Amino acid sequence: MAELRTSPKDAYDLILEAIDTGIYKPGDRLVESELADRFGVSRTPIREALQRLETQSLLTRDGRSLIVASLDHSQLAELYVVRGELEGLAARLAARHATPEEVRVLRDMLDADHALVNDPHAMSRANRRFHKQIHLASHNRFLVQQLDLVHRSMALLASTSIAADGRSQDTLKEHAMIVEAIEAGDGEAADRALRDHISKAFVIRLRLDAEAVEAAE
Template identity: 70%
Template sequence: MAQKDAHAMILDAIDRGEFSPGDRLVESELADRFGVSRTPVREALQRLETQSVLVRDGRSLIVATLSHDQMAELYAVRTELEALAARLAAQHAAREEISVLRQMVEEDAALIGDANALARANRRFHGQIHLASHNRYLIQQLGMVHRSMALMATTSLAAEGRGPAALGEHQAIVEAIAARDGDAAADALRQHLSLAFETRLREEARKI
């Protein structure tokens, strides 16, 4: 099994919530879990540490937790990159890609009430916009940003009322892309992420 496969499997497990911020990752346990030898797992863990997905806690490696400032910085970068993706999608998305985005919004309505399923659907929706931008370098950068988003322990979509509101915002983004209005698509995306960030901040404040 190649190193990149072990790396991808660990990242995917973090992204799906199987490993949460603060969880300790043990080389031998991961090798058994994924059915690979310990060498590629060891190399993957080292790579994830250099990418700040994992951090040291004594001799152990644990899944990193984002501080308040890190979360704010991440949203600032994500917002501008995603807005650019929406703008480019309005210019370059194929008719079929827009149709898929519309279908996603319609189908995701059935997931309201299941925050985890809605969060997975949300990642797919945003990923589809990234692809519709048809800019490989932007897609690469957004992939790195979304990998860091997995380090947030909870989804903003778990907040009461956020699911239906988010889907309405998704609809506005899609309609702007379909209208080939890059400015409106970028603005709709920025507004969507601003509201998501505000929701997350309120939820975090309740824990204090």
């Protein structure tokens, strides 16, 4: 039976992926029984996963209900500050420690992602894979753990900045600069290129949020 094979971690990953891919958006109510039916698992691992997500502030209480949390302007700014610092450090360490094979993987990702420029959702997933590869290439497990936490919080953003006009192409150019610096073993340049990449994404994010507020008024 599915429920015997499914652990709390599995249920956690399923719900987190559903939030990350926009199936559940900020403000959506998560109902234990509905989640169990959707994912074909028992309610016990779902309940434990929901408790874990609430502890991590990815879910919040609305009365007795659990809803997907949202980030206000200050929280968003704080998140991007931390992300820029940690991502920059990951790039700096990757320039120092990445193996030739890991650099080759980054190059291959970059080449493959050119086919995705007209698909923002696919490009967004590819962007996450690219950044994760840099995290792993840093060869610092504690940094990778912290970046995992940051990227979980990124799932609370209702849309991807890559959906903005021209952003996919710009993202690929910025990724290329990051890879070139890592491949050259230039930690300073890698750090700078990745911080600049995150800064530009933040500007786009703020612009999209401002446009959404204006449209709602």
